[in-house]
Amino acid sequence: MSTSIRTRTRSLVGLAALIAVWIPTLCAAESITVASTTSTENSGLFEYLLPEFTEDSGIEVRVVAVGTGQAIRIARNGDADVLFVHHRPSEEAFVAEGYGVRRYPVMHNDFVIVGPASDPAGISDTGDAAGALAAIARSRNIFASRGDDSGTHKKERSLWQAAGLDPAAAGDAWYRETGSGMGATLNTASAMDAYTLSDRGTWIRFGNKGDLVILSEGDPALFNPYGVILVNPGRHPHVRAEQGQAFIDWLVSPRGQRLIAAYRIDGEQAFFPDAGTRP
Amino acid sequence: MADPSGAAGNSISRNGLLPLVVDKVSYRVGGSTLIDGVCFRLEDNRRTVILGPNGAGKSVLLRLCHGLLTPTSGRITWAGTAPAGTTGQRGLVFQRPVMLRRSVAANIDHVLKVRGIDRPERRELTDAALEQAGLAALALRPARTLSGGEQQRLAIARAWLLEPSVVLLDEPTANLDPGATRAVEDLIARLDATGAKIIMTTHDITQARRLADEVMFLHHGHLLEHAPAPEFFSGPRHPDAAGFIEGKLII
Amino acid sequence: MNDFSSALWTALDLVTRFDPDLVEIVVLSLEISLTAVLVATLIGLPLGAALALARFPGRHFLVIVLNALMGLPPVVVGLTIYLLLSRAGPLGAMGLLFTPAAMVIAQTVLVVPIIAALARQTVADLHEEYDEHLRAIGSGPGQRMATLLWDGRFRLLTAILAGFGRAIAEVGAVLIVGGNILHSTRVMTTTIALETSKGNLALALGLGLILVSLAISINAAAMLLGEAANRRYG
Numbered sequence: 182m183s184t185s186i187r188t189r190t191r192s193l194v195g196l197a198a199l200i201a202v203w204i205p206t207l208c209a210a211e212s213i214t215v216a217s218t219t220s221t222e223n224s225g226l227f228e229y230l231l232p233e234f235t236e237d238s239g240i241e242v243r244v245v246a247v248g249t250g251q252a253i254r255i256a257r258n259g260d261a262d263v264l265f266v267h268h269r270p271s272e273e274a275f276v277a278e279g280y281g282v283r284r285y286p287v288m289h290n291d292f293v294i295v296g297p298a299s300d301p302a303g304i305s306d307t308g309d310a311a312g313a314l315a316a317i318a319r320s321r322n323i324f325a326s327r328g329d330d331s332g333t334h335k336k337e338r339s340l341w342q343a344a345g346l347d348p349a350a351a352g353d354a355w356y357r358e359t360g361s362g363m364g365a366t367l368n369t370a371s372a373m374d375a376y377t378l379s380d381r382g383t384w385i386r387f388g389n390k391g392d393l394v395i396l397s398e399g400d401p402a403l404f405n406p407y408g409v410i411l412v413n414p415g416r417h418p419h420v421r422a423e424q425g426q427a428f429i430d431w432l433v434s435p436r437g438q439r440l441i442a443a444y445r446i447d448g449e450q451a452f453f454p455d456a457g458t459r460p
Numbered sequence: 461m462a463d464p465s466g467a468a469g470n471s472i473s474r475n476g477l478l479p480l481v482v483d484k485v486s487y488r489v490g491g492s493t494l495i496d497g498v499c500f501r502l503e504d505n506r507r508t509v510i511l512g513p514n515g516a517g518k519s520v521l522l523r524l525c526h527g528l529l530t531p532t533s534g535r536i537t538w539a540g541t542a543p544a545g546t547t548g549q550r551g552l553v554f555q556r557p558v559m560l561r562r563s564v565a566a567n568i569d570h571v572l573k574v575r576g577i578d579r580p581e582r583r584e585l586t587d588a589a590l591e592q593a594g595l596a597a598l599a600l601r602p603a604r605t606l607s608g609g610e611q612q613r614l615a616i617a618r619a620w621l622l623e624p625s626v627v628l629l630d631e632p633t634a635n636l637d638p639g640a641t642r643a644v645e646d647l648i649a650r651l652d653a654t655g656a657k658i659i660m661t662t663h664d665i666t667q668a669r670r671l672a673d674e675v676m677f678l679h680h681g682h683l684l685e686h687a688p689a690p691e692f693f694s695g696p697r698h699p700d701a702a703g704f705i706e707g708k709l710i711i
Numbered sequence: 712m713n714d715f716s717s718a719l720w721t722a723l724d725l726v727t728r729f730d731p732d733l734v735e736i737v738v739l740s741l742e743i744s745l746t747a748v749l750v751a752t753l754i755g756l757p758l759g760a761a762l763a764l765a766r767f768p769g770r771h772f773l774v775i776v777l778n779a780l781m782g783l784p785p786v787v788v789g790l791t792i793y794l795l796l797s798r799a800g801p802l803g804a805m806g807l808l809f810t811p812a813a814m815v816i817a818q819t820v821l822v823v824p825i826i827a828a829l830a831r832q833t834v835a836d837l838h839e840e841y842d843e844h845l846r847a848i849g850s851g852p853g854q855r856m857a858t859l860l861w862d863g864r865f866r867l868l869t870a871i872l873a874g875f876g877r878a879i880a881e882v883g884a885v886l887i888v889g890g891n892i893l894h895s896t897r898v899m900t901t902t903i904a905l906e907t908s909k910g911n912l913a914l915a916l917g918l919g920l921i922l923v924s925l926a927i928s929i930n931a932a933a934m935l936l937g938e939a940a941n942r943r944y945g
Contacts, residue, residue: 245890259798364908389910547849558844561862574850
């Protein structure tokens with residue numbers, strides 16, 4: 182049948198054209214996949230920093246930004262070449278279990294406790310974070326927790342622990358677990374006029390603050406260190422170890438560190454370089 | 461396309477499909493017997509009309525002959541072959557014609573495509589068929605927008621393609637007004653003139669009188685009478701047949 | 712209300728400027744969804760038609776399952792495909808995770824049931840109407856399927872557009888299997904999700920308006936093309 186051959190050829194040509202359009206996107210030019218966190222992404226650091234690295238090295242960096250727990254999972258599975266998160270105990274376990282080669286400290290910033298400007302729980306007077314949380318618990322004001330096993334969430338839990346409380350287990354009505362990323366949780370907190378714990382980078386850039394302001398900061402317990410780890414090529418032979426290490430080396434190099442320190446959000450320094458400190 | 465002048469219409473030689481032998485055929489479905497022990501033999505090119513009231517089983521019988529249904533018992537053969545083997549040599553026109561969601565011309569073209577005919581030849585045959593049925597002006601109209609009569613003429617044109625030896629028509633004018641009925645009957649007459657055997661069902665006595673050379677009277681799935689038309693209409697032997705042509709409601 | 716008007720202005724601004732970031736995500740969104748719909752059509756149409764025409768034990772159950780799969784939760788599909796494509800999973804060696812190809816796969820999986828189920832219904836309805844006629848003219852099974860599919864073309868087009876709608880609007884699956892990587896696997900819906908999470912609600916809504924307008928345009932174009940073709944070819 183001449184007609185059906187013609188239609189068949191036409192559809193094959195069409196399909197070939199579509200695939201041809203695809204090939205550039207499919208072909209990985211020199212590139213690495215970095216599993217990182219939504220907080221780092223939301224702070225805008227990557228958008229600012231990575232083009233510099235790509236220019237210096239010719240390596241493209243593809244960042245998958247998810248919660249810390251998920252990022253570690255991804256790296257563990259070998260679906261990423263580099264892990265760049267901010268929960269030290271998990272990072273150290275990652276290396277200890279043989280999934281990562283070595284943890285390099287890169288930078289730190291801090292967490293802040295935000296809440297409604299009227300501060301019904303009166304936490305702005307308390308200097309320490311655990312005390313602030315305790316005040317919130319006492320006054321039974323709404324607290325929005327990420328509840329997603331992220332670095333921020335783990336930090337939050339450690340603070341409750343320090344305060345001797347466990348609202349999650351108690352199932353308190355004022356403790357709302359959103360199970361979401363930082364931004365989504367902040368949206369929820371903003372809508373509910375709730376207290377919540379956030380990393381400073383995400384907070385400064387957050388566009389929907391509503392009535393919320395920073396009410397507690399500066400406690401050393403709110404320290405938020407970031408570490409970068411190469412996924413172990415011994416465990417996952419396909420990992421782009423050379424390029425991944427090049428990225429890590431760049432991050433901790435004087436140039437990388439300088440750029441990190443220079444990153445500003447709304448005029449404020451967002452991250453403080455850490456390389457050269459004890460890993 | 462069949463030669464319209466009928467000159468080549470040699471009634472005997474064109475009918476490779478006859479005799480049609482229906483041998484003790486019954487058709488049962490869902491507990492009811494729709495056709496019960498029907499036997500007949502059709503041997504020549506006379507116009508055969510299967511007459512009977514609604515529900516007599518006329519449509520079922522026609523479908524059995526064409527092979528759309530399989531008899532529960534008994535055999536049907538066309539020149540010794542089962543109906544399934546000779547579908548291509550017969551045309552079938554339903555009471556309500558099935559119009560594809562395409563143009564009039566495309567409906568005809570579709571039948572030719574199914575038969576594996578190449579595009580240039582299909583074009584020729586389609587044009588000729590449209591001329592034949594007087595539908596050339598409507599060629600590009602969506603077939604479903606045609607009137608009942610026009611659709612039935614299209615259905616006949618479809619059945620007429622490829623010079624069928626036999627054309628089966630199932631109450632072709634049951635839903636048509638007199639004008640359309642006339643046009644369809646004219647077309648059937650022309651079809652007959654080409655040498656195709658016409659087997660038609662109807663419940664309309666006057667139509668049977670107009671068209672039949674031979675009549676088979678069916679009632680409750682039984683073949684009650686089978687006679688040449690003049691004989692049948694002058695005096696049917698079976699009381700039900702007699703009652704029917706008098707216009708009585710026979711139960 | 713402020714956010715709404717702000718969103719509208721943002722959208723207009725991005726569109727009139729041909730903002731390069733916007734163009735990039737729109738093009739990628741279309742590439743991925745159109746490819747997914749194409750593949751899903753090639754799989755779904757014959758599958759639906761076959762299911763309408765074939766008779767085998769358990770067919771009825773299969774039809775029920777197919778209809779139910781139209782409501783597959785995208786995030787579940789995404790998770791499943793992630794587990795399959797992960798390096799730790801059975802198909803890991805293909806290295807497809809976090810690439811547009813993985814997103815096409817995810818969207819295809821979501822769209823096939825829609826096209827297949829609607830194709831099945833369309834073909835089944837037409838089959839009832841046409842079957843005697845098609846058998847009477849001696850149509851073979853393959854020919855019958857082709858006839859039914861072609862005659863059902865308008866309803867099938869609607870099914871395909873429904874599939875496209877599902878694909879382009881989907882965020883859960885493509886987020887998981889694509890990773891929302893800038894310049895690589897970031898599409899309109901994942902960008903909207905990201906901007907929402909950054910609290911940039913006006914921008915997110917503006918992008919949403921653009922996405923909806925895009926979907927409307929594509930549907931309109933398809934309908935017009937369909938009607939033009941209908942007029943020409945009947």
